[in-house]
Amino acid sequence: MEPDLSFVEQVSELSQQNVRRCYYCLRCSAGCPAAYAMDVTPAQILRLVQLGQKDTLLRSSAIWLCIGCETCGTRCPNQIHAGAVIDALRHLALKDNVPAAEKSVFRLHKAFLSTIHLWGRLHEVSMLAQYAATNLASRAVFGNIDMGAALFLKGKLELLPHRTQDMDQVRQLFSLGEEPHHDD
Protein backbone atom coordinates (compact mmCIF):
# COMPACT_ATOMS: atom_id res chain seq x y z
CA MET A 1 0.00 0.00 0.00
CA GLU A 2 1.00 3.67 -0.45
CA PRO A 3 3.37 4.74 2.32
CA ASP A 4 2.09 7.61 4.47
CA LEU A 5 5.26 9.61 5.09
CA SER A 6 3.69 11.93 7.65
CA PHE A 7 2.98 8.91 9.84
CA VAL A 8 6.48 8.80 11.35
CA GLU A 9 6.06 12.42 12.48
CA GLN A 10 2.67 11.70 14.02
CA VAL A 11 3.89 8.63 15.92
CA SER A 12 7.11 10.31 17.03
CA GLU A 13 5.15 13.21 18.47
CA LEU A 14 2.52 11.04 20.15
CA SER A 15 5.09 8.70 21.69
CA GLN A 16 7.72 11.37 22.37
CA GLN A 17 10.23 9.04 20.71
CA ASN A 18 12.50 9.85 17.78
CA VAL A 19 11.59 6.82 15.67
CA ARG A 20 13.84 7.99 12.80
CA ARG A 21 16.92 7.24 14.91
CA CYS A 22 16.38 3.47 14.70
CA TYR A 23 19.21 1.86 12.68
CA TYR A 24 17.77 -1.62 13.05
CA CYS A 25 20.29 -3.24 15.39
CA LEU A 26 17.47 -5.55 16.62
CA ARG A 27 18.34 -5.43 20.32
CA CYS A 28 14.67 -4.64 21.07
CA SER A 29 13.40 -7.67 19.17
CA ALA A 30 16.11 -9.90 20.63
CA GLY A 31 15.14 -9.06 24.22
CA CYS A 32 11.36 -8.93 23.75
CA PRO A 33 9.68 -11.79 25.65
CA ALA A 34 6.61 -11.74 23.40
CA ALA A 35 8.35 -11.23 20.03
CA TYR A 36 8.08 -14.94 19.22
CA ALA A 37 4.29 -14.67 19.28
CA MET A 38 4.01 -11.33 17.43
CA ASP A 39 3.21 -10.90 13.75
CA VAL A 40 5.67 -7.98 13.57
CA THR A 41 8.51 -7.68 16.11
CA PRO A 42 9.48 -4.44 17.89
CA ALA A 43 12.31 -3.56 15.45
CA GLN A 44 10.01 -4.29 12.51
CA ILE A 45 7.41 -2.04 14.11
CA LEU A 46 9.89 0.86 14.22
CA ARG A 47 10.81 0.19 10.57
CA LEU A 48 7.16 0.05 9.51
CA VAL A 49 6.54 3.35 11.27
CA GLN A 50 9.45 4.88 9.35
CA LEU A 51 7.89 3.53 6.15
CA GLY A 52 4.42 4.87 6.99
CA GLN A 53 2.68 1.47 7.08
CA LYS A 54 -0.14 2.65 9.32
CA ASP A 55 -2.73 0.07 8.36
CA THR A 56 -0.44 -2.95 8.90
CA LEU A 57 0.57 -1.61 12.30
CA LEU A 58 -2.86 -0.70 13.65
CA ARG A 59 -4.20 -4.12 12.62
CA SER A 60 -1.21 -6.04 14.02
CA SER A 61 -1.43 -8.50 16.90
CA ALA A 62 1.88 -7.13 18.18
CA ILE A 63 0.40 -3.92 19.57
CA TRP A 64 -1.83 -6.05 21.82
CA LEU A 65 0.82 -8.61 22.76
CA CYS A 66 3.33 -6.06 24.06
CA ILE A 67 3.49 -6.74 27.81
CA GLY A 68 5.00 -3.35 28.62
CA CYS A 69 8.07 -4.90 30.28
CA GLU A 70 10.32 -2.07 29.04
CA THR A 71 13.19 -4.38 28.05
CA CYS A 72 13.32 -2.87 24.55
CA GLY A 73 13.57 0.75 25.68
CA THR A 74 16.10 -0.01 28.39
CA ARG A 75 18.45 -1.66 25.90
CA CYS A 76 18.08 0.61 22.83
CA PRO A 77 21.41 2.23 21.89
CA ASN A 78 19.48 5.17 20.41
CA GLN A 79 17.24 5.75 23.44
CA ILE A 80 14.07 4.84 21.57
CA HIS A 81 11.42 3.31 23.81
CA ALA A 82 9.75 0.90 21.42
CA GLY A 83 7.19 0.25 24.16
CA ALA A 84 6.11 3.90 24.07
CA VAL A 85 5.85 3.69 20.27
CA ILE A 86 3.65 0.60 20.59
CA ASP A 87 1.50 2.42 23.19
CA ALA A 88 1.01 5.28 20.70
CA LEU A 89 0.03 2.83 17.94
CA ARG A 90 -2.47 1.09 20.24
CA HIS A 91 -4.00 4.43 21.17
CA LEU A 92 -4.30 5.34 17.48
CA ALA A 93 -5.98 2.00 16.80
CA LEU A 94 -8.46 2.61 19.63
CA LYS A 95 -9.14 6.15 18.42
CA ASP A 96 -9.78 4.95 14.86
CA ASN A 97 -11.90 2.02 16.09
CA VAL A 98 -9.64 -0.50 14.38
CA PRO A 99 -10.74 -3.94 15.67
CA ALA A 100 -8.13 -5.43 18.03
CA ALA A 101 -6.28 -8.37 16.49
CA GLU A 102 -6.11 -9.97 19.96
CA LYS A 103 -9.73 -9.81 21.07
CA SER A 104 -9.25 -11.58 24.40
CA VAL A 105 -6.53 -9.10 25.38
CA PHE A 106 -8.79 -6.17 24.53
CA ARG A 107 -11.73 -7.66 26.44
CA LEU A 108 -9.68 -8.34 29.55
CA HIS A 109 -8.46 -4.73 29.64
CA LYS A 110 -12.06 -3.56 29.22
CA ALA A 111 -13.27 -5.80 32.05
CA PHE A 112 -10.41 -4.65 34.29
CA LEU A 113 -11.15 -0.96 33.73
CA SER A 114 -14.89 -1.34 34.20
CA THR A 115 -14.19 -3.01 37.56
CA ILE A 116 -12.10 -0.01 38.57
CA HIS A 117 -14.87 2.30 37.34
CA LEU A 118 -17.29 0.37 39.53
CA TRP A 119 -15.30 -0.09 42.76
CA GLY A 120 -12.15 2.05 42.49
CA ARG A 121 -10.09 -1.02 43.30
CA LEU A 122 -9.59 -4.33 41.55
CA HIS A 123 -12.06 -7.04 42.48
CA GLU A 124 -10.94 -10.16 40.67
CA VAL A 125 -14.32 -11.91 40.80
CA SER A 126 -16.16 -8.94 39.17
CA MET A 127 -13.45 -8.66 36.55
CA LEU A 128 -13.41 -12.37 35.75
CA ALA A 129 -17.21 -12.45 35.53
CA GLN A 130 -17.30 -9.62 33.01
CA TYR A 131 -14.35 -11.01 31.07
CA ALA A 132 -16.01 -14.42 30.87
CA ALA A 133 -19.35 -12.90 29.83
CA THR A 134 -17.81 -10.87 27.00
CA ASN A 135 -15.44 -13.58 25.89
CA LEU A 136 -17.58 -16.74 25.97
CA ALA A 137 -16.72 -17.71 22.43
CA SER A 138 -13.03 -17.87 23.24
CA ARG A 139 -11.46 -20.92 24.87
CA ALA A 140 -9.19 -18.52 26.80
CA VAL A 141 -11.90 -18.35 29.47
CA PHE A 142 -12.45 -22.09 29.95
CA GLY A 143 -8.74 -22.83 30.14
CA ASN A 144 -8.60 -20.79 33.35
CA ILE A 145 -11.28 -22.67 35.27
CA ASP A 146 -8.86 -24.99 37.07
CA MET A 147 -6.53 -22.20 38.20
CA GLY A 148 -9.49 -20.03 39.25
CA ALA A 149 -10.85 -22.90 41.34
CA ALA A 150 -7.45 -23.49 42.93
CA LEU A 151 -7.09 -19.79 43.82
CA PHE A 152 -10.60 -19.74 45.25
CA LEU A 153 -9.96 -22.81 47.40
CA LYS A 154 -6.77 -21.21 48.73
CA GLY A 155 -8.84 -18.18 49.78
CA LYS A 156 -7.10 -15.91 47.29
CA LEU A 157 -10.20 -14.65 45.50
CA GLU A 158 -12.44 -12.50 47.68
CA LEU A 159 -16.18 -12.66 47.10
CA LEU A 160 -16.88 -9.09 48.19
CA PRO A 161 -15.07 -6.08 46.75
CA HIS A 162 -13.17 -3.45 48.70
CA ARG A 163 -14.15 -0.07 47.39
CA THR A 164 -12.80 3.44 47.27
CA GLN A 165 -15.17 5.83 49.07
CA ASP A 166 -14.77 8.89 46.86
CA MET A 167 -15.95 7.23 43.65
CA ASP A 168 -17.09 10.54 42.17
CA GLN A 169 -13.49 11.66 42.07
CA VAL A 170 -12.23 8.35 40.66
CA ARG A 171 -14.89 8.39 37.92
CA GLN A 172 -13.95 11.94 37.02
CA LEU A 173 -10.51 10.59 36.12
CA PHE A 174 -12.13 8.27 33.57
CA SER A 175 -13.49 11.21 31.59
CA LEU A 176 -10.26 13.21 31.33
CA GLY A 177 -9.65 11.99 27.79
CA GLU A 178 -12.89 13.67 26.69
CA GLU A 179 -11.73 17.06 27.95
CA PRO A 180 -9.07 19.32 26.42
CA HIS A 181 -5.73 17.53 26.63
CA HIS A 182 -2.51 18.34 28.33
CA ASP A 183 0.53 18.12 26.03
CA ASP A 184 1.89 14.60 26.09
Added chain:
Amino acid sequence: MAQYAFYPGCTLHSTGVEFGASTDRVCDTLGLELLEIPDWNCCGASSAHSMDHDLFLALPARNIAQAQLVPLDGDDLSLAIPCAACFSRTAAADLALRQDPAFRAQMESVLDFQFTGRIRPRNLLDILANDFSPAQLTAHLSNPLEGLKVVSYYGCLLVRPPAYTDRWDDPEHPQSMDFLLQLMGAQPVPWSYGVDCCGGSLTLNRADVVVHLVDVLARAAIEAGADALVTACPMCMANVDGRQKYRGELPLPRPPKPDYDPLPIFYFTELMALAYDLPMLKVLARHLVDPRPLLKRLEIL
Protein backbone atom coordinates in the same frame (compact mmCIF):
# COMPACT_ATOMS: atom_id res chain seq x y z
CA MET B 1 10.40 3.77 64.73
CA ALA B 2 10.82 4.62 61.05
CA GLN B 3 7.55 5.74 59.47
CA TYR B 4 6.58 5.34 55.82
CA ALA B 5 3.44 6.19 53.91
CA PHE B 6 2.12 2.91 52.50
CA TYR B 7 0.24 1.97 49.32
CA PRO B 8 -0.74 -1.71 49.57
CA GLY B 9 -2.35 -2.00 46.12
CA CYS B 10 -5.29 -4.24 45.28
CA THR B 11 -3.67 -7.67 45.40
CA LEU B 12 -2.16 -7.67 48.90
CA HIS B 13 -5.42 -8.93 50.42
CA SER B 14 -6.32 -11.28 47.59
CA THR B 15 -4.05 -13.06 45.11
CA GLY B 16 -0.96 -11.61 46.82
CA VAL B 17 -2.13 -12.35 50.37
CA GLU B 18 1.21 -13.99 51.26
CA PHE B 19 3.05 -10.80 50.28
CA GLY B 20 0.73 -8.70 52.46
CA ALA B 21 0.99 -10.95 55.52
CA SER B 22 4.77 -11.38 55.34
CA THR B 23 5.32 -7.66 54.67
CA ASP B 24 3.33 -6.74 57.81
CA ARG B 25 5.29 -9.19 59.97
CA VAL B 26 8.75 -8.28 58.66
CA CYS B 27 8.11 -4.54 58.93
CA ASP B 28 6.80 -4.93 62.49
CA THR B 29 9.91 -6.85 63.43
CA LEU B 30 12.24 -4.25 61.91
CA GLY B 31 10.38 -1.36 63.55
CA LEU B 32 9.16 -0.01 60.24
CA GLU B 33 5.73 1.55 60.60
CA LEU B 34 3.57 1.50 57.46
CA LEU B 35 0.89 4.22 57.42
CA GLU B 36 -1.69 3.19 54.82
CA ILE B 37 -2.77 6.12 52.65
CA PRO B 38 -6.46 6.99 53.09
CA ASP B 39 -9.09 5.92 50.54
CA TRP B 40 -6.64 4.82 47.87
CA ASN B 41 -7.64 3.48 44.43
CA CYS B 42 -6.22 0.97 41.95
CA CYS B 43 -3.04 2.13 40.14
CA GLY B 44 -4.59 1.16 36.79
CA ALA B 45 -2.07 -1.64 36.19
CA SER B 46 -1.51 -2.83 32.62
CA SER B 47 -5.05 -2.08 31.52
CA ALA B 48 -5.11 1.70 32.05
CA HIS B 49 -1.63 1.83 30.53
CA SER B 50 -2.82 -0.08 27.48
CA MET B 51 -6.16 1.62 26.93
CA ASP B 52 -6.09 5.22 28.13
CA HIS B 53 -3.00 7.39 28.51
CA ASP B 54 -4.77 9.99 30.66
CA LEU B 55 -6.12 7.40 33.07
CA PHE B 56 -2.73 5.65 33.21
CA LEU B 57 -1.22 8.70 34.92
CA ALA B 58 -4.34 10.07 36.64
CA LEU B 59 -5.21 6.99 38.75
CA PRO B 60 -1.80 6.85 40.48
CA ALA B 61 -1.71 10.67 40.67
CA ARG B 62 -4.79 10.49 42.90
CA ASN B 63 -2.93 8.08 45.20
CA ILE B 64 -0.04 10.55 45.39
CA ALA B 65 -2.52 13.26 46.39
CA GLN B 66 -3.99 10.93 49.03
CA ALA B 67 -0.48 10.06 50.28
CA GLN B 68 0.07 13.73 51.08
CA LEU B 69 -2.73 13.38 53.67
CA VAL B 70 -0.70 10.89 55.71
CA PRO B 71 0.51 12.75 58.82
CA LEU B 72 4.29 12.63 58.35
CA ASP B 73 6.83 15.38 58.96
CA GLY B 74 9.91 16.01 56.84
CA ASP B 75 10.92 16.77 53.27
CA ASP B 76 12.37 13.45 52.20
CA LEU B 77 9.51 11.04 52.78
CA SER B 78 8.94 7.67 51.15
CA LEU B 79 5.75 6.08 49.91
CA ALA B 80 6.40 2.36 50.32
CA ILE B 81 4.87 0.18 47.57
CA PRO B 82 5.32 -3.59 47.65
CA CYS B 83 3.92 -4.46 44.18
CA ALA B 84 6.33 -3.86 41.29
CA ALA B 85 3.59 -2.77 38.87
CA CYS B 86 1.95 -0.38 41.36
CA PHE B 87 5.42 1.03 42.05
CA SER B 88 6.09 1.62 38.36
CA ARG B 89 2.72 3.31 37.69
CA THR B 90 3.03 5.53 40.74
CA ALA B 91 6.62 6.46 39.84
CA ALA B 92 5.43 7.39 36.33
CA ALA B 93 2.75 9.68 37.76
CA ASP B 94 5.20 11.19 40.25
CA LEU B 95 7.63 11.96 37.41
CA ALA B 96 4.85 13.55 35.32
CA LEU B 97 3.73 15.67 38.29
CA ARG B 98 7.33 16.89 38.70
CA GLN B 99 8.15 17.47 35.03
CA ASP B 100 4.93 18.31 33.20
CA PRO B 101 3.43 21.60 34.49
CA ALA B 102 0.26 21.19 32.40
CA PHE B 103 -0.41 17.70 33.80
CA ARG B 104 0.31 18.91 37.31
CA ALA B 105 -2.09 21.85 36.95
CA GLN B 106 -4.79 19.56 35.58
CA MET B 107 -4.39 17.05 38.42
CA GLU B 108 -4.25 19.75 41.10
CA SER B 109 -7.52 21.13 39.78
CA VAL B 110 -9.36 17.81 39.33
CA LEU B 111 -8.11 16.30 42.59
CA ASP B 112 -8.24 19.55 44.57
CA PHE B 113 -4.75 19.33 46.09
CA GLN B 114 -1.36 20.96 45.83
CA PHE B 115 1.55 18.76 44.84
CA THR B 116 4.36 19.18 47.35
CA GLY B 117 6.86 16.63 45.97
CA ARG B 118 7.83 15.73 49.53
CA ILE B 119 6.93 12.05 49.13
CA ARG B 120 8.84 9.80 46.75
CA PRO B 121 7.31 6.47 45.63
CA ARG B 122 9.75 3.67 46.41
CA ASN B 123 9.36 -0.06 46.29
CA LEU B 124 9.60 -2.13 49.43
CA LEU B 125 12.69 -4.05 48.30
CA ASP B 126 14.57 -0.76 47.85
CA ILE B 127 13.51 0.38 51.33
CA LEU B 128 14.42 -2.84 53.13
CA ALA B 129 17.75 -3.23 51.31
CA ASN B 130 18.87 0.39 51.50
CA ASP B 131 17.32 2.06 54.56
CA PHE B 132 18.46 -0.60 57.01
CA SER B 133 22.02 -1.59 57.86
CA PRO B 134 23.15 -5.22 57.67
CA ALA B 135 23.38 -5.15 61.48
CA GLN B 136 19.75 -4.03 61.76
CA LEU B 137 18.61 -6.59 59.19
CA THR B 138 20.34 -9.47 60.96
CA ALA B 139 19.52 -8.40 64.53
CA HIS B 140 16.41 -10.64 64.52
CA LEU B 141 17.92 -13.48 62.52
CA SER B 142 17.11 -16.58 64.55
CA ASN B 143 16.44 -19.16 61.84
CA PRO B 144 19.06 -18.63 59.10
CA LEU B 145 18.03 -20.13 55.76
CA GLU B 146 21.01 -22.47 55.62
CA GLY B 147 21.21 -24.72 52.60
CA LEU B 148 18.47 -22.90 50.67
CA LYS B 149 19.68 -22.20 47.14
CA VAL B 150 17.62 -19.56 45.38
CA VAL B 151 17.55 -17.43 42.27
CA SER B 152 16.53 -13.78 42.71
CA TYR B 153 13.87 -12.88 40.20
CA TYR B 154 13.40 -9.13 39.79
CA GLY B 155 11.26 -9.20 36.65
CA CYS B 156 10.42 -6.06 34.68
CA LEU B 157 8.97 -3.08 36.44
CA LEU B 158 10.94 -3.18 39.67
CA VAL B 159 14.06 -1.98 37.83
CA ARG B 160 12.76 -0.72 34.49
CA PRO B 161 12.43 1.72 32.84
CA PRO B 162 15.33 3.61 34.44
CA ALA B 163 13.49 6.94 33.94
CA TYR B 164 10.84 5.86 36.47
CA THR B 165 12.96 3.82 38.85
CA ASP B 166 15.61 6.51 39.26
CA ARG B 167 18.13 3.63 39.06
CA TRP B 168 17.64 2.58 42.68
CA ASP B 169 19.28 -0.62 41.44
CA ASP B 170 20.89 -1.56 38.14
CA PRO B 171 18.27 -2.20 35.41
CA GLU B 172 20.18 -5.15 33.93
CA HIS B 173 22.07 -6.58 36.93
CA PRO B 174 20.16 -5.71 40.10
CA GLN B 175 21.67 -7.07 43.33
CA SER B 176 19.47 -5.83 46.21
CA MET B 177 17.49 -9.03 46.60
CA ASP B 178 20.62 -11.21 46.43
CA PHE B 179 22.13 -9.04 49.15
CA LEU B 180 19.08 -9.36 51.42
CA LEU B 181 18.75 -13.11 50.91
CA GLN B 182 22.43 -13.65 51.59
CA LEU B 183 22.04 -11.77 54.90
CA MET B 184 19.18 -14.14 55.73
CA GLY B 185 21.55 -17.08 55.33
CA ALA B 186 20.23 -18.28 51.97
CA GLN B 187 22.51 -18.94 49.03
CA PRO B 188 21.56 -16.90 45.94
CA VAL B 189 22.95 -18.63 42.83
CA PRO B 190 23.84 -16.72 39.66
CA TRP B 191 21.57 -17.03 36.64
CA SER B 192 20.85 -15.02 33.51
CA TYR B 193 17.08 -14.53 33.83
CA GLY B 194 16.77 -12.17 36.79
CA VAL B 195 15.22 -9.31 34.80
CA ASP B 196 13.31 -11.35 32.21
CA CYS B 197 9.55 -10.96 32.01
CA CYS B 198 6.96 -13.50 33.27
CA GLY B 199 4.30 -12.40 30.76
CA GLY B 200 2.39 -10.13 33.12
CA SER B 201 -1.26 -9.54 32.33
CA LEU B 202 -1.29 -11.91 29.34
CA THR B 203 -1.89 -14.72 31.84
CA LEU B 204 -5.68 -14.76 31.43
CA ASN B 205 -5.97 -14.10 27.72
CA ARG B 206 -2.83 -15.59 26.18
CA ALA B 207 -1.96 -18.17 28.81
CA ASP B 208 0.15 -19.97 26.17
CA VAL B 209 2.64 -17.06 26.16
CA VAL B 210 2.86 -16.96 29.97
CA VAL B 211 3.18 -20.76 30.22
CA HIS B 212 6.08 -20.58 27.76
CA LEU B 213 7.85 -17.73 29.58
CA VAL B 214 7.34 -19.35 33.00
CA ASP B 215 8.67 -22.63 31.63
CA VAL B 216 11.84 -20.85 30.46
CA LEU B 217 12.28 -19.27 33.92
CA ALA B 218 11.68 -22.49 35.86
CA ARG B 219 14.06 -24.51 33.68
CA ALA B 220 16.76 -21.83 33.94
CA ALA B 221 16.40 -21.71 37.74
CA ILE B 222 16.67 -25.49 38.00
CA GLU B 223 19.66 -25.53 35.65
CA ALA B 224 21.36 -22.91 37.86
CA GLY B 225 20.97 -25.30 40.79
CA ALA B 226 18.25 -23.39 42.64
CA ASP B 227 15.67 -25.03 44.93
CA ALA B 228 13.33 -22.04 44.66
CA LEU B 229 12.72 -18.76 42.87
CA VAL B 230 12.26 -15.52 44.84
CA THR B 231 10.13 -12.62 43.64
CA ALA B 232 9.06 -9.15 44.81
CA CYS B 233 5.92 -8.89 42.66
CA PRO B 234 2.40 -10.34 43.06
CA MET B 235 1.94 -10.59 39.27
CA CYS B 236 5.20 -12.57 38.92
CA MET B 237 4.09 -14.77 41.84
CA ALA B 238 0.68 -15.47 40.30
CA ASN B 239 2.30 -16.38 37.00
CA VAL B 240 5.37 -18.35 38.05
CA ASP B 241 3.58 -20.09 40.94
CA GLY B 242 0.32 -20.72 39.06
CA ARG B 243 1.33 -21.34 35.47
CA GLN B 244 3.80 -24.12 36.25
CA LYS B 245 0.79 -26.21 37.30
CA TYR B 246 -2.18 -24.67 35.51
CA ARG B 247 -1.33 -24.45 31.84
CA GLY B 248 -4.35 -22.55 30.56
CA GLU B 249 -5.74 -25.53 28.70
CA LEU B 250 -9.16 -27.07 29.09
CA PRO B 251 -9.15 -29.08 32.34
CA LEU B 252 -10.36 -32.22 30.56
CA PRO B 253 -8.68 -34.19 29.15
CA ARG B 254 -5.87 -33.48 31.60
CA PRO B 255 -3.29 -31.21 29.98
CA PRO B 256 0.34 -32.39 29.85
CA LYS B 257 2.55 -31.64 32.87
CA PRO B 258 6.09 -30.29 32.54
CA ASP B 259 8.84 -32.92 32.81
CA TYR B 260 10.28 -31.36 35.99
CA ASP B 261 8.92 -30.95 39.51
CA PRO B 262 7.34 -27.50 39.86
CA LEU B 263 9.69 -25.05 41.53
CA PRO B 264 8.50 -23.42 44.78
CA ILE B 265 8.22 -19.62 44.56
CA PHE B 266 8.65 -17.21 47.50
CA TYR B 267 8.19 -13.53 48.09
CA PHE B 268 11.46 -12.16 49.48
CA THR B 269 9.48 -10.98 52.52
CA GLU B 270 8.34 -14.56 53.20
CA LEU B 271 11.95 -15.72 53.34
CA MET B 272 12.83 -12.82 55.65
CA ALA B 273 9.90 -13.74 57.90
CA LEU B 274 11.09 -17.37 57.98
CA ALA B 275 14.64 -16.27 58.82
CA TYR B 276 13.24 -14.15 61.66
CA ASP B 277 11.29 -17.21 62.81
CA LEU B 278 7.91 -15.49 62.50
CA PRO B 279 4.76 -17.65 62.17
CA MET B 280 4.47 -18.48 58.45
CA LEU B 281 2.86 -21.93 58.25
CA LYS B 282 -0.64 -20.71 57.30
CA VAL B 283 0.75 -18.19 54.84
CA LEU B 284 2.89 -20.78 53.07
CA ALA B 285 -0.10 -23.13 52.79
CA ARG B 286 -1.68 -20.74 50.28
CA HIS B 287 0.91 -21.18 47.53
CA LEU B 288 -0.16 -23.19 44.51
CA VAL B 289 3.23 -24.95 44.38
CA ASP B 290 3.58 -26.16 47.98
CA PRO B 291 6.93 -24.88 49.33
CA ARG B 292 6.64 -26.65 52.70
CA PRO B 293 8.27 -30.00 51.78
CA LEU B 294 11.42 -28.15 50.62
CA LEU B 295 11.55 -26.06 53.81
CA LYS B 296 10.99 -29.13 55.99
CA ARG B 297 13.74 -31.04 54.19
CA LEU B 298 16.16 -28.19 54.91
CA GLU B 299 14.85 -27.95 58.50
CA ILE B 300 13.90 -24.31 57.97
CA LEU B 301 10.26 -24.99 58.86
